[in-house]
Amino acid sequence: MAPSFQPKDAAYADRVRTSFERQAAMKTIGATLGAVEPGRVVIELPWAKALTQQHGFLHAGMVATALDSACGYAGFSLMPQDAAVLTIEFKINLLAPAQGERFRMEGLVVKPGRTVTVTEGRAFAIAADGREKLIATMHATLMAVVGRDGIQH
Numbered sequence: 001m002a003p004s005f006q007p008k009d010a011a012y013a014d015r016v017r018t019s020f021e022r023q024a025a026m027k028t029i030g031a032t033l034g035a036v037e038p039g040r041v042v043i044e045l046p047w048a049k050a051l052t053q054q055h056g057f058l059h060a061g062m063v064a065t066a067l068d069s070a071c072g073y074a075g076f077s078l079m080p081q082d083a084a085v086l087t088i089e090f091k092i093n094l095l096a097p098a099q100g101e102r103f104r105m106e107g108l109v110v111k112p113g114r115t116v117t118v119t120e121g122r123a124f125a126i127a128a129d130g131r132e133k134l135i136a137t138m139h140a141t142l143m144a145v146v147g148r149d150g151i152q153h
Contacts, residue, residue: 005039005109009081016041016073023069031066031105033073039109041073046102058098058125063105063136067092067121070107071140075117078109083144084151088116090140098135100125107140117142 009015013036020026020033026043029051034042043066045051045058053059068087076085104124111118121138145151 003039003109005078005112007038007078009079011081012036012038012077015081016077019076020069020073025065026069029062029065031069034104036073036077039074039078039112041070041077041107043067043070043073043105043107044102045105047100055097056099058100058103060092060094060098060136063094063098063103063123064090064092064138066103066105067107067123067136067138068140070105071119071121071138072107072142074107074109074121075112075119075140075142078112078117079144080146083146084148086143086145086151088141088143090138093137094135095137096125096133096135098123098125100133101128102126103135104132113144115144117144 031045051062107121123136124132
């Protein structure tokens with residue numbers, strides 16, 4: 001069960017959705033935003049041949065990209081209205097080939113902070129029959145950025 005967090009901004013979900021819409025990388029890979037809750041964000045991604053490696057599995061870089069965004073937006077959901085978010089570190093464990101019709105990346109806040117937030121992520125491959133398989137985990141550290149030119153929330 002995920003911890004319960006109180007967002008600092010009542011409009012956190014709109015802020016997350018607006019920021020996600022500006023993210024060209026997510027559009028490029030076909031990712032969409034699913035659930036947005038305080039400290040939890042889900043990003044969904046369909047399988048696409050253009051995103052695969054030589055064996056037809058979703059490329060690990062695509063898994064990491066979407067999982068990083070899920071973790072980042074989970075942390076962002078708890079940051080103040082005037083804050084932006086940047087990832088300052090992540091580690092990914094690739095547990096199984098990313099083979100499925102679609103993928104679900106879930107980011108969860110472990111410990112929110114004024115400047116630094118720690119998150120965890122899980123990526124699941126979803127088969128045609130709906131079965132899910134855990135394919136990757138991530139540990140990510142995020143930084144809240146306030147008042148910095150060129151970085152908007």
